[in-house]
Amino acid sequence: MNKVTSILLWVAVAVVGALAFAALALGRGESVNAAWLVTAALAVYFIAYRFYSKYIAEQVLRLDDTRPTPAVRHNDGMDYVPTNKWVLYGHHFAAIAGAGPLVGPVLAAQMGFLPGTMWILAGVVVAGAVQDFIVLFASVRRDGKSLGEMIKMELGSAAGSLALVGVLAIMIIILAVLSLIVVKALTGSPWGLFTIAATIPIALAMGIYMRVIRPGRVGEASVFGVILLLASILYGRNVAADAVLGPLFTLSGTQLAWALIIYGGIAASLPVWLMLAPRDYLSTFLKIGTVAALAVGIYVVAPPLAMPQTTRFIDGTGPVFSGSLFPFLFITIACGSVSGFHSLISSGTTPKMVEKESHMRFIGFGGMLAESFVAIMALSAACVLDPGIYFAMNAPAAAIGTTAANAAQVISGWGFTITPELIEQTARDIGESSILSRAGGAPTLAVGMAQILAKALGGKSMEAFWYHFAILFEALFILTAVDAGTRVGRFMIQDMLGHLYKPLGDTQFLPANVLATLLCVGAWGYFLYQGVVDPLGGINTLWQLFGVGNQMLAGIALLLCTSMLVKMKRERYVWVTLVPTTWLLITTLTAGIEKIFHTDPKIGFVALANRFSAAAAQGTVLAPAKSIAEMQRVAFNNYLDAVVCGLFVALVLAMCWYTIKICRQALRQAQPTAQEVPPLAPAQGAVA
Amino acid sequence: MNEPRTVAPAARAEAFDGSTGGAFIGRVRVQARAIRTGWLQIFGIPDYERYLEHRAAHHPDLPVLSRREFFAQAIDRKYCGSGPRCC
Numbered sequence: 001m002n003k004v005t006s007i008l009l010w011v012a013v014a015v016v017g018a019l020a021f022a023a024l025a026l027g028r029g030e031s032v033n034a035a036w037l038v039t040a041a042l043a044v045y046f047i048a049y050r051f052y053s054k055y056i057a058e059q060v061l062r063l064d065d066t067r068p069t070p071a072v073r074h075n076d077g078m079d080y081v082p083t084n085k086w087v088l089y090g091h092h093f094a095a096i097a098g099a100g101p102l103v104g105p106v107l108a109a110q111m112g113f114l115p116g117t118m119w120i121l122a123g124v125v126v127a128g129a130v131q132d133f134i135v136l137f138a139s140v141r142r143d144g145k146s147l148g149e150m151i152k153m154e155l156g157s158a159a160g161s162l163a164l165v166g167v168l169a170i171m172i173i174i175l176a177v178l179s180l181i182v183v184k185a186l187t188g189s190p191w192g193l194f195t196i197a198a199t200i201p202i203a204l205a206m207g208i209y210m211r212v213i214r215p216g217r218v219g220e221a222s223v224f225g226v227i228l229l230l231a232s233i234l235y236g237r238n239v240a241a242d243a244v245l246g247p248l249f250t251l252s253g254t255q256l257a258w259a260l261i262i263y264g265g266i267a268a269s270l271p272v273w274l275m276l277a278p279r280d281y282l283s284t285f286l287k288i289g290t291v292a293a294l295a296v297g298i299y300v301v302a303p304p305l306a307m308p309q310t311t312r313f314i315d316g317t318g319p320v321f322s323g324s325l326f327p328f329l330f331i332t333i334a335c336g337s338v339s340g341f342h343s344l345i346s347s348g349t350t351p352k353m354v355e356k357e358s359h360m361r362f363i364g365f366g367g368m369l370a371e372s373f374v375a376i377m378a379l380s381a382a383c384v385l386d387p388g389i390y391f392a393m394n395a396p397a398a399a400i401g402t403t404a405a406n407a408a409q410v411i412s413g414w415g416f417t418i419t420p421e422l423i424e425q426t427a428r429d430i431g432e433s434s435i436l437s438r439a440g441g442a443p444t445l446a447v448g449m450a451q452i453l454a455k456a457l458g459g460k461s462m463e464a465f466w467y468h469f470a471i472l473f474e475a476l477f478i479l480t481a482v483d484a485g486t487r488v489g490r491f492m493i494q495d496m497l498g499h500l501y502k503p504l505g506d507t508q509f510l511p512a513n514v515l516a517t518l519l520c521v522g523a524w525g526y527f528l529y530q531g532v533v534d535p536l537g538g539i540n541t542l543w544q545l546f547g548v549g550n551q552m553l554a555g556i557a558l559l560l561c562t563s564m565l566v567k568m569k570r571e572r573y574v575w576v577t578l579v580p581t582t583w584l585l586i587t588t589l590t591a592g593i594e595k596i597f598h599t600d601p602k603i604g605f606v607a608l609a610n611r612f613s614a615a616a617a618q619g620t621v622l623a624p625a626k627s628i629a630e631m632q633r634v635a636f637n638n639y640l641d642a643v644v645c646g647l648f649v650a651l652v653l654a655m656c657w658y659t660i661k662i663c664r665q666a667l668r669q670a671q672p673t674a675q676e677v678p679p680l681a682p683a684q685g686a687v688a
Numbered sequence: 689m690n691e692p693r694t695v696a697p698a699a700r701a702e703a704f705d706g707s708t709g710g711a712f713i714g715r716v717r718v719q720a721r722a723i724r725t726g727w728l729q730i731f732g733i734p735d736y737e738r739y740l741e742h743r744a745a746h747h748p749d750l751p752v753l754s755r756r757e758f759f760a761q762a763i764d765r766k767y768c769g770s771g772p773r774c775c
Contacts, residue, residue, distance in 0.1 A: 077742025078762060083729055090730035215756035218733045272767040273760065280767075284731050349766075353729070484767060 017043025053365040082355035100335025103441030105379035112310035123337025124372035127580035133364030139351035170549040176527035181440035190249035191236040198232035206278035261525035268486035283477035307383035319395035330587040331547030336375020340553025381448030388418025431464030446470035489520035535624030567674035609638035734762035
C-alpha cells in the first residue's frame, strides 16, 4: 500500500478509537451505547496488531520463512498439514474459545463496564496475545512439542514434572467450575434441562451415523444434528408445561450435580466416536455461529449500556465476588485478556498445521485478539441488562433471599432500583420460573443475548427461544469440555500413578483406566458438589480458585518464553515477556495469598474456616449452615481450598526459581543455547 | 499409529474424478475443493479426500486406509492422546 494512504488509514483508526474511548469514559450521567465499547475495542486490536505484533514478529522473534515448519517437514496429509493461514486462524480460534471469556467478564461487570473493559484490552495486548504468539513460535521451532515437553527441554525435567502437576490441578478446578455453571443454569429449569439432555441421544445418533451407517460423512450427520437441536429447543417449552414431563425435568442443584458426575464418568468411558466427537462438532458449529450472530446483533441493535462505568463495588463489597479491584479483577477476567490454558492449545494441534513462520503472527497474536473480542461482547451483553436484573441473577441467595420481593428490596437498597414485577416479568419473558441467584455468567449472558437477538430477529415472543438457545450453546461446549477434560485428566493421573506402580500406568489395562477415571471424576465432582451446596454460591469461591490457577499457568508459560528469549541471546527484548510475567505474578501472588490468609472471612479461606470450626467447637451454628456437621464441612472445604491455592502459589514460585537459574546460566554463555530444531533439519523419522 | 493396510481402489478413483471434464469445470472443482477443505480444517473434521491426494502424490505405490478406518484413526488420535481443552 502507498505509504501516505497507510499513514492516513492508521491515523483514522486511531482517531475513531480515541473518539470511542472518549464516549465511554466521558459520558457522565447518560448511558453510553454498546457500539462504542465494541468500536473502541476493535481500534485497539487493529493498532496493536499492526504495530506491536509486527515488532514482536520482526525484531523479537525474527520469524523466518526459509525455516521449514513441522507441517512442512512431517507433512502426512493427516495431522501435520501445511494449512492456509485464514483457515488455521479459524481452527485456532475455535480451539481457544470456550466458556472462559464468556464467564469472567460477566462476573466482573459488578464493578461497572469500565474496569473490565480496560483490563481486557490492556491485558490482551500486553500479555494474552503475546503469550499465545510466543508459545506457538516456541512450539513450531521445537517440532510441535507441547508446553510440558518444552518446559522439560528448556527448564529441566523437575520443572516439567511440577508444571504437569499444576496443569492437572487446574484441570480439576476448571472441570468443577464449568460443571457448576451448568448446574446453576439448569436448576429448576425443565426447558433448559430437556434441551441439554436431548443433546445426548442426538450426539449418539450422529456418532453411529458417522461410524456405521455412512462412515466419515460428518457434514450430513451435522445437518441432522443441528436441526434436531433446534427442534429440541422448540419442544422444550412443551416439556416444561407438561404435567408429567415438567416435574421430571425439574431437578434441584444437588440432583444435577450427581447427574453431571455420573454423566462425566460414563461419557469419558465411552468410545470417542460415539459421543465426544459428534458433540464436539455440534458445539464448534454453534460456537462460531453464535459468536458471529452476537457481533452482528450488537451493531444492528446498538443497545445502550445500562450498567454505570463503575459501581460502588470496586471497594470489594460486591455480592457477585468478594475482594477489591486489585487484585481480584485480574483473576476474575482470565480468558478474555490472558489465559494460561491457551499455552496448551498453542502447543497442541495448531503448531502442527502452520505453513510458514510468518503466519504465526496472525494466528497466535490475531487469534487471541478475536478471543478478547468475544470477552468484550460478553461484557457488553451483561451491561446492556438492567443492573437490577444483573444483580438479581448474580447475587447469592444468602444476600438477596429467595423471593422477587425480597431481592428487589435488597438490590434497590444497593442503589440499583428494581421492582419485583420487573424481575418476575424478565423470568416470564425467557420462559423460566425464576432468575434469582443464577450466578456463573451463562444465564446472565443468555438473557443479555436473548434481549439483543430478539430485538434483531423475532421480537419479544422469540426471547424465550433465544435464551434457551444461548444456554444450550454454552452447556453444549461445557459438557464437551467435561468429557474431553476428564479423559485428559485420566491420562495424566495414569501417567503419574505409573511412576508409583507400573501396571497402573498402562492405558490398555482396564482396572487402571477405571481407577484413574474414578479418581479424576471424584476430584472434580467433590469440588462441584461442594460448590453446589455452598450457601455463599460456590462460583464465588471456585471461579477465583480457577482464576488464580489459570493466571499462574499463564505466568509459567511466560516464564518459559522469557527463558527462551534469554537462551536465544535476545535478552535486550526480554521486556516483551518480562513485563506481562511480572504483572501476572504480582496480581496472582497477591490474590493467591489474600485468598488464603486475608483476615476478612469473605475473602480468606483460612479465616472463614477458622470462624466456622471455632464456632462448631463451641456448639454454635452460624448461618447459613444448619447443623454442626455442616459447619465442620464448611470449615474442611475452606481449608482444602486454601491448600489448593497454596499449591498454585508454591508452584509458580518454584518455576520462578528454575527460570532465574536457567537465565543466569544462559547469560554467561556467548552462544545461543535454546534447543530449537536447526534451520534446515531433515525430517526426523519421516512419516507417511 | 497403525500402518495403513487396506487397499480401496474405488475410494482412490473417487478422489480424482475432478480431473476429467472441461477446463472451466475443472477450475470450479478445484475452488470448491479448496473451500471444502478449509471448512473441514476450521472445524477440525478429518479430510479423507486430502489424505488420498497426499498419498497419491507422495506414495502412489502404497496401500491407503479405507474411509471408515481413516476416520476411526483420526478421531482416536484427536481425542485419545493428550491435548487439553480450553476453558
